[in-house]
Amino acid sequence: MIEIGVLGSTGSVGTQVLDIVRKNKDKIKVKLLGASKPSETLLSQIEEFNPDYVYIENGNISKNLKNTQVFIGKESLDFLKDLKLDLFIIAIAGVKGIRPTYILLESNKKVATANKEAIICLGELEKGKYKNIIPIDSEHSAIFQVIDRRPLDDIRRIVLTASGGPFLNLPLEELKNVSIQQTLNHPRWSMGKKISVDSATLINKGFEVIEAHYLFDIPYEKIDVVIHPESIIHGMVEYIDGTVIANLSNPDMRIPISYAIFYPERKYINNNYLDFTKLKSLNFLSPDYEKFPLLKVAIECGKKAGVYPTTLTMADEVAVNLYLQGKIKFLDIYKIVIEVVESIKDYSINNVQDLLDFIDYVEKYSLSVAKKYGSS
Ligand SMILES: NC(=O)c1ccc[n+]([C@@H]2O[C@H](COP(=O)([O-])OP(=O)(O)OC[C@H]3O[C@@H](n4cnc5c(N)ncnc54)[C@H](OP(=O)(O)O)[C@@H]3O)[C@@H](O)[C@H]2O)c1
Structure with a gap:
């Protein structure tokens, strides 16, 4: 048991x-x-x-x-x-x-x-x-399943896929008026509200790059993001000899959950198997950093390390909560996160209590920044 x-x-x-x-x-x-x-x-x-x-x-x-x-x-x-x-x-x-x-x-x-x-x-x-x-997380489970304790030296890069979220094909100008309902309407996954909004801004993929950096102890230079609207490939590892090993499945969180519980064994879940003859095509695109700047901001925060990843995380959490309460608009999430990250003061974090204190500080600071955008 x-x-x-x-x-x-x-x-x-x-x-x-x-x-x-x-x-x-x-x-x-x-x-x-x-x-x-x-x-x-x-x-x-x-x-x-x-x-x-x-x-x-x-x-x-x-x-x-x-x-x-x-x-x-x-x-x-x-x-x-x-x-x-x-x-x-x-x-x-x-x-x-x-x-x-x-x-x-x-x-x-x-x-x-x-x-x-x-x-x-x-x-x-x-x-x-x-x-x-x-x-x-499905992308990290994918990489975990592919790497499976093989030496990291053999890896040229890992590739995290992103569906692109509900606004992949919406012009930038139209993002300013999107409703909460549209934002939560993820095309591939049914998830909690916070991660659904994060997937719509694509900051979620930036979070996942930082998560992958720590989980797999892999440098940022070896982590790539590619938009893959079908969400069939969850992650890929490219080895130094040019071989790419990908993890594929229909999008279903019960697969990585089951794998985590029974690792290294696999168990039957349901009949949700891939039918390759029905997969008409698998598409791959570069992320649009102009429309989704928080993806780039997040990766930069990861690379800068120090206070930046935590500042990014908390500023986003505050902004997403305000958005879900109907107090700010979708593009205000971008503005709040960017302003907080760009203006945060350095802080010495030596232990978990420092971290929790810093988070309280970033929360208050983000709320004060958000007031400019009509959040109060
Ligand atoms: N949903 C997905 O498919 C998915 C995929 C990949 C990764 N993730 C990640 O998984 C995490 C959970 O996402 P979710 O979508 O499942 O979120 P969710 O549906 O909003 O559920 C959040 C859960 O956290 C609990 N919770 C909140 N604050 C807590 C606290 N202080 N102490 C103990 N429990 C607390 C909530 O309890 P109450 O119900 O009592 O509030 C609820 O059970 C997030 O980090 C997300 O990024 C989710």
Whole structure:
């Protein structure tokens, strides 16, 4: 029996993790569930999976749970250090994933993560620890599956594919009036709101470049991005002899999730197999950096390192939240992120508390910058 914990169990990735569990009840036992609040979804998951432990950041669970110990508030997260599970899955969205990721990495737990924001912000602080992580992000799972512990010296470059998002074919002038609904309407993937907006601005791909840099310990010069609207190829590795090995599948997050849980084994998921005779064509384009400048800004932040990846992540999180609340327009996300990144003051980050303090500072600063764009 594989004993797992799922932090962020109520979200898009988390619920798909639990789908995999349902199909493999004889092989996987959920010991820990975690979410931000005691929602109906979380309560019904507790009833269904009867975990030993539940974590919520806010609120209370009034229902009397006989077999379940409940931990409340981020200060309680240290309980993770003492849990002996086979795998901890982090499916939390945004920078709230930093603290649990840090605790789990520091206590040498086996982690599978979808939470790119934590990897980007922890960055240099946890360097050396990322080799204990199995990636869930489909592009990183693709690269992980191709590399599979082969020497990095043989690699000329890795290529992360991007669908191009909902606005791939929309002229730049029309981006100023796009609705939230249009932005969330991703052509290939059904995901949580934050990552859907990030996919529409393409900053998500920039985040993934930084994530790949840390997860695979590979220099930025060896990471390329290509737009591939069909989302059939998720990642490619080009070797020094000219061979390219690609990872292909229909877009379905349950594939990388299942691979992360059962690694190195593979298990049947559903009948969602590729029919090559129906794939009319696979297209590849260069990213349009004029229409999607945040992709370039993100890669530059990654290369500059220091405070930049964290500043980028938090400025974007603030701007995306304001956009989702209807307080700013789509192109204001660009303006806020660029202004915050260009004007951020240097800050010395030597430990995780410094990082969390810096994040609070960037949040406040980003909100003050956002006021210019009518966010208040
Ligand atoms: N969705 C995808 O297909 C996909 C693909 C690749 C990578 N990712 C990455 O995976 C992560 C999750 O994305 P998602 O789309 O699944 O997000 P989502 O649908 O918005 O779900 C977010 C989850 O995080 C939980 N959460 C938020 N704050 C928390 C906190 N402070 N403590 C504990 N749990 C907290 C939420 O709980 P509540 O419900 O209680 O708020 C929810 O369970 C993101 O980093 C994203 O970039 C997602």
